[in-house]
Amino acid sequence: xxxxxxxxxxxxxxxxxxxxxxxxxxxxxxxxxxxxxxxxxxxxxxxxxxxxxxxxxxxxxxxxxxxxxxxxxxxxxxxxxxxxxxxxxxxxxxxxxxxxxxxxxxx
Numbered sequence: 742x743x744x745x746x747x748x749x750x751x752x753x754x755x756x757x758x759x760x761x762x763x764x765x766x767x768x769x770x771x772x773x774x775x776x777x778x779x780x781x782x783x784x785x786x787x788x789x790x791x792x793x794x795x796x797x798x799x800x801x802x803x804x805x806x807x808x809x810x811x812x813x814x815x816x817x818x819x820x821x822x823x824x825x826x827x828x829x830x831x832x833x834x835x836x837x838x839x840x841x842x843x844x845x846x847x848x
Contacts, residue, residue, distance in 0.1 A: 793807040793808050793811075796827055800827055800828075800830075800831045801831065801834070802827070802830055802831060802834060806830055806834075807827055807830070809830075810826040810827055810829065810830035811823055811826045811827065813826065814826025814829065
């Protein structure tokens with residue numbers, strides 16, 4: 742649900758491209774639909790699996806934490822919340838580790 746904006750953007754672009762392709766009288770019309778389906782599937786995989794995994798590895802958060810923070814941030818503050826969600830989650834994780842886990846592990 743968080744990435745719905747990206748998916749809608751992809752659908753709009755695919756619709757415009759599909760209309761242009763069909764206007765140019767593509768020999769097999771199934772080819773245009775196949776290309777549109779492939780692009781949509783690729784966009785869905787990228788937005789729902791690859792982006793959270795890469796973002797999580799970069800920041801040091803799990804993919805589930807990235808997805809949850811994006812969902813919460815975008816629900817609370819919209820676009821600005823989505824932009825600030827992952828850095829805020831990383832800050833909370835570091836604070837939690839420093840404040841609570843440091844006391845348990847006296848080194």
